Every structure is written in structure tokens, then in C-alpha cells.
Amino acid sequence: MEGNSGVGKTISEKILGAHSGSETTAGEIVIAELDYMMAQDGTAPLAIRSFEGMEGNAVARPERVALCIDHNAPSPLRSVSELHAIMREFAMKYGLELNDVGEGVCHQVMLDKAHVVPGSLVIGADSHTCTYGAVNAFATGVGSTDMAAGMLSGSLWFRVPETIKVTVGGTLPAGVFAKDIALMMVGDITADGATYMALEIGGEAISGLDLDGRLAISNLAVEMGAKAGLMEADEKTLEFFEGRAGREFEPVSPDPDAVYAREIEYDVSELEPQVARPHTVDNVTAVGQVEGTPVSEGLIGTCTNGRLADLRAAAEILKGRKVAPGVRLIVAPASREVMLKALAEGLIEVFTEAGGAVMCPGCASCVGTHQGIPGDGENVISTANRNFKGRMGNPEAFIYLASPATVAASCVEGKIADPRRYA
Amino acid sequence: MVIRGRAHRFGDDINTDYIISGRHKFKTLDMDELACHVMEDLDPGFYERCQEGDFIVAGKNFGCGSSREQAPLALKHAGVAGVLAESFARIYFRNSINNGLLALVCDTSQIKDGDELEIDVEEGIIRDMTFGLEVKSSPLPKVMLDILEEGGLVEYMKKHGRLSLEPDGA
Numbered sequence: 001m002e003g004n005s006g007v008g009k010t011i012s013e014k015i016l017g018a019h020s021g022s023e024t025t026a027g028e029i030v031i032a033e034l035d036y037m038m039a040q041d042g043t044a045p046l047a048i049r050s051f052e053g054m055e056g057n058a059v060a061r062p063e064r065v066a067l068c069i070d071h072n073a074p075s076p077l078r079s080v081s082e083l084h085a086i087m088r089e090f091a092m093k094y095g096l097e098l099n100d101v102g103e104g105v106c107h108q109v110m111l112d113k114a115h116v117v118p119g120s121l122v123i124g125a126d127s128h129t130c131t132y133g134a135v136n137a138f139a140t141g142v143g144s145t146d147m148a149a150g151m152l153s154g155s156l157w158f159r160v161p162e163t164i165k166v167t168v169g170g171t172l173p174a175g176v177f178a179k180d181i182a183l184m185m186v187g188d189i190t191a192d193g194a195t196y197m198a199l200e201i202g203g204e205a206i207s208g209l210d211l212d213g214r215l216a217i218s219n220l221a222v223e224m225g226a227k228a229g230l231m232e233a234d235e236k237t238l239e240f241f242e243g244r245a246g247r248e249f250e251p252v253s254p255d256p257d258a259v260y261a262r263e264i265e266y267d268v269s270e271l272e273p274q275v276a277r278p279h280t281v282d283n284v285t286a287v288g289q290v291e292g293t294p295v296s297e298g299l300i301g302t303c304t305n306g307r308l309a310d311l312r313a314a315a316e317i318l319k320g321r322k323v324a325p326g327v328r329l330i331v332a333p334a335s336r337e338v339m340l341k342a343l344a345e346g347l348i349e350v351f352t353e354a355g356g357a358v359m360c361p362g363c364a365s366c367v368g369t370h371q372g373i374p375g376d377g378e379n380v381i382s383t384a385n386r387n388f389k390g391r392m393g394n395p396e397a398f399i400y401l402a403s404p405a406t407v408a409a410s411c412v413e414g415k416i417a418d419p420r421r422y423a
Numbered sequence: 424m425v426i427r428g429r430a431h432r433f434g435d436d437i438n439t440d441y442i443i444s445g446r447h448k449f450k451t452l453d454m455d456e457l458a459c460h461v462m463e464d465l466d467p468g469f470y471e472r473c474q475e476g477d478f479i480v481a482g483k484n485f486g487c488g489s490s491r492e493q494a495p496l497a498l499k500h501a502g503v504a505g506v507l508a509e510s511f512a513r514i515y516f517r518n519s520i521n522n523g524l525l526a527l528v529c530d531t532s533q534i535k536d537g538d539e540l541e542i543d544v545e546e547g548i549i550r551d552m553t554f555g556l557e558v559k560s561s562p563l564p565k566v567m568l569d570i571l572e573e574g575g576l577v578e579y580m581k582k583h584g585r586l587s588l589e590p591d592g593a
Binding site: 029030043045050056072083125126127129142144148149152153155156157159192195196225227367368369373388389390391393 | 435436438440441444445446448449450451452464465483484487488489490491492493496510512513514517518521522564565566575576577578580581584585586587588
């Protein structure tokens with residue numbers, strides 16, 4: 001394939017190159033060694049079946065594999081319990097790390113335990129694996145059989161993606177958060193605007209965000225079709241890994257003359273809180289357009305917005321207030337570590353006193369299996385990343401996506417509300 | 424290989440939650456059971472109408488959303504011979520090929536619901552026998568063709584033990 005060899009490289013080209021032992025350029029196909037791989041309870045049982053079908057008798061690098069029980073945890077059904085048992089048995093047999101019920105959402109567990117580090121190459125049998133791009137890892141979602149091939153051989157094939165450079169300038173106004181930047185981007189770039197491509201996201205507004213906010217933005221990269229949502233590592237990134245990472249790592253920056261497929265610039269200085277309306281993530285509008293829409297359920301949590309900064313933002317609004325009559329607020333911290341910190345800060349107390357229902361760390365009702373399936377005709381306002389029809393378990397319900405602050409304010413008022421009034 | 428079947432027309436951005444809902448897929452690994460629920464939130468009765476060897480014809484970004492491999496597997500078990508789309512989301516695309524389910528990128532704008540299609544898989548030619556139209560599909564990268572030729576990634580890995588970009592696929 002015609003290359004750009006001799007000119008600058010993007011983060012994707014550099015990480016995939018370093019892991020395949022070759023100079024790579026967008027468009028090329030490489031086989032690259034994986035630093036880590038993960039599967040959750042919706043994908044691991046099938047990965048195990050595929051692994052057995054491949055007649056493998058060993059996992060190539062068992063110390064690089066984690067299985068997580070988070071999507072359907074604790075099990076709400078006998079049949080699900082049987083699938084969880086398959087995961088526990090497989091992990092035991094091959095010496096893999098198993099993160100059982102209550103450990104948290106797979107993506108936050110991978111970060112808390114520093115299985116992902118800057119510059120690493122990671123796959124996950126979950127589409128939101130792109131979240132780790134925020135800590136400078138080339139991380140992408142795969143299916144179960146690709147996961148099985150990774151476990152068996154320690155490597156996988158990749159097409160080196162073209163990159164869209166996104167520069168987010170300005171400073172966020174009060175009451176407007178990283179999630180609003182993410183939704184704005186999905187609305188603008190659309191659900192397939194970055195298909196097969198990587199995003200490199202940077203700029204003044206991104207530097208100004210804490211790590212939790214950056215993770216929320218990279219989390220939504222796949223909602224634009226992107227393969228990865230990469231950011232450069234800075235002192236905040238390094239601070240997170242200090243004392244956490246058990247191994248050496250090397251952050252990767254793009255060359256100044258890297259070649260991009262497209263460059264997009266935003267200024268968020270006057271950004272309003274954003275809401276994605278049913279039933280697509282790119283159906284985004286300013287909160288004012290949907291203000292007053294009645295809501296029956298609020299969800300604060302998930303791999304998008306279940307982190308400490310998210311819980312703090314929600315608690316700030318909910319402190320001393322009550323959830324409106326007729327509204328149920330579900331709160332699920334993203335991981336055990338987040339839960340413990342939220343407890344120590346008194347946030348769990350705030351949610352409970354406000355009338356919320358706090359779940360164990362995990363995916364909660366995001367994927368429609370348990371812990372808050374909405375009723376027919378009900379509107380839900382959620383901090384999650386998908387609002388597809390039926391996503392939360394009922395095709396007759398309507399899901400709106402927003403920031404934790406917008407969800408908290410909406411639960412207090414019983415209708416979609418502008419969180420800036422509480423800022 | 425030339426295969427024939429009827430077109431079932433869908434639009435853009437058909438996500439994997441629509442193909443097989445999370446409320447079903449987390450419960451079981453029995454793909455025949457999942458197949459009964461394929462497309463049900465979007466098009467109730469699809470499973471009953473779908474005949475062995477039929478095709479799904481969609482717009483852009485087919486298979487977006489969740490990484491669930493149950494999506495192409497449930498389609499396959501429902502009798503679907505392949506999906507024709509303007510474009511595919513990348514995880515679905517890999518999953519489909521990894522399970523030996525045809526995924527062809529082509530101009531689908533003229534193909535209508537119920538049209539009889541004839542597909543020459545090797546040549547990548549799609550003939551709409553009802554409409555009298557012929558379109559060509561974009562070629563797959565070699566690594567995907569190798570996987571497809573082995574009948575999927577499980578069979579490929581069983582035979583070779585690892586992935587390879589070498590000409591013989593070894």
C-alpha cells in the first residue's frame with residue numbers, strides 16, 4: 001500500500017508499529033502483540049467456547065488476561081449464573097484474573113488495576129474498550145472469537161487506522177462537563193463519521209479536564225464509529241499511574257508532521273449542557289430544547305460516568321435535596337475503588353438520603369438485563385453511552401443521555417432540567 | 424460459489440442491540456434460541472419471515488454499537504446467508520467474517536425489500552434479478568479472505584495456531 005514512510009506518525013501508527021516490530025502507516029495490516037486483553041460476562045462465555053473450538057490447550061500469556069463479571073451482576077437468572085460459572089472455571093483452569101461480582105465495570109477495573117498503561121496495546125471484548133485511549137493506550141473493542149485468538153496466540157491482526165485530529169479549545173462554563181463535550185462531538189461527527197478511524201483528541205479544554213472527564217470522552221469514541229479515542233499523556237495521567245502501575249511504560253505522542261485524514265476544531269467556552277434524544281446517540285441537542293420532558297428514571301453510573309468526579313458532580317446537586325416523587329434514581333459506582341472513595345467522601349450518603357437507590361459497582365441497568373428496566377412509555381435520563389430503542393430492556397421506553405449533573409438536576413425536578421441553575 | 428436468496432431491506436445504523444437485544448443475549452449461548460429474537464425490536468416477525476439463504480440489505484454503518492458476536496451468530500442461525508450494506512461498523516464486520524457469515528460492502532440504494540438476489544461470492548458481484556441490476560462489492564483484505572476460506576476464525580486458528588499475513592496463510 002502507498003505509504004507515508006519518512007513523514008510523521010500518529011499515535012496509532014506508532015503504537016501499532018512498536019507492537020508489530022515494523023514501521024507502519026495508516027491502511028496497512030499488521031499482526032501485533034497484545035499487552036493486555038479483557039472480556040466481560042456478555043462476551044467471555046462465547047470467547048471460551050471459541051477458544052475451546054480452536055483446540056488450544058494453553059493461554060499464551062495468562063498474566064495478560066482479565067475476565068470481568070459486570071454486565072449482569074449479581075446474576076438475576078439461573079441461566080446467567082451458569083454462564084458466570086463457565087467464566088470462573090475457565091479462569092481457574094488457565095490461571096487468569098477473574099473480577100467477580102462487585103469488582104466493578106470492566107473498563108474501570110482495567111484502569112484501577114493499571115492493566116492498561118500509556119503506550120500499551122489492549123483489546124477488550126466490549127465495544128467501549130476505546131475508553132483507555134484517554135490514558136494514551138491504543139485500546140479497541142473486538143468480538144469474542146478475536147478475544148479467543150488473542151488468548152491463544154497473544155497477538156491479533158489490525159488495520160492501522162487513519163486518524164482524525166480533534167482539537168477542543170476554550171474553557172468549559174460552570175455546569176457544563178466532559179460528557180457534554182463528548183455528546184457535542186458525537187452529534188457533530190455522527191454515528192459513523194469516524195468508522196474504521198482513530199480519533200486523536202487534545203486541546204486546551206482536554207488538558208483542563210481531570211482524568212475521569214477525559215475517560216468519558218474517549219468512552220464515546222465508538223459511538224462515532226471510531227476504533228480508538230486517543231489522548232496524549234500529561235502530568236495528570238502520570239499522577240494516576242504513580243504507585244499503581246506495576247510495570248514500565250512509555251507514553252506516545254504524535255509527530256508534529258503526522259498525517260491526518262481530517263482535522264476538526266471546537267471551542268467549548270459557550271457550550272451548553274447537551275442531551276442525546278431517543279433513539280440514537282448522535283441525536284444531540286442543547287438541554288433547553290428538551291427541558292421539561294417528564295422523566296421516570298435516572299441512571300448515574302456506567303463505564304461513561306460512574307467515576308468519582310461524576311458522583312461528586314451529581315452529589316453536589318443532590319445534597320440536601322430529594323428526588324421528585326414518581327422518579328427513581330439508580331446510582332452505580334464504576335468500581336469497588338470508586339465505591340470506597342465515594343463512601344469515604346459521604347457521597348453514597350448523599351444519594352441515599354436524596355432518595356436514590358445505590359447499586360453494587362457494575363453496569364447496572366445500562367444494558368437492559370437488570371437493576372432498573374424502565375416501564376412502557378417511560379422516559380429515562382441516563383449518564384450511559386447508548387440510547388437505542390430497547391437498550392435498557394424495554395423497546396417501549398425512551399432514553400435520553402446527559403451528564404451526571406443534568407441527570408441529577410432532572411431527577412430533583414422530575415423533568416429534564418438545566419444543571420446550570422444549580423452550579 | 425453463487426448463492427441466491429431474497430432481500431430483507433433495512434435502513435442505516437442498524438445496531439447490534441437491534442440485531443439481538445441484550446435482554447436475550449446475556450441469558451444463553453444457545454444461538455438457535457437467540458435466532459428467534461433476531462431484529463425483534465425493530466421488525467417483529469422477521470424471524471418467521473426469514474427463509475434459509477435470505478439476505479439482509481442495509482444502508483450505512485450496519486452492526487454499530489456493542490461488540491456482541493451473538494449478532495452475526497443469531498443472524499446466521501436465523502438462516503441469513505449474508506448482509507449487504509453501504510458500510511459496516513468495524514467490530515461487527517470482523518465478527519461476521521470470523522464466523523463465516525458473508526458481509527459485503529456495496530451500493531445497496533437500488534435494492535428493494537423482497538427482491539431476488541444472486542451473489543457470486545468469488546467475483547463479488549451482486550445481481551438483483553427482480554430489478555435487473557448488477558453491483559460490485561468492495562474486496563476484503565487478504566487476512567479476512569483467508570479466515571473466510573477456512574470457514575471462520577475458530578477453524579483458522581485450529582489449523583494454524585496463530586494469525587499470519589504470509590501468502591499461504593500458514
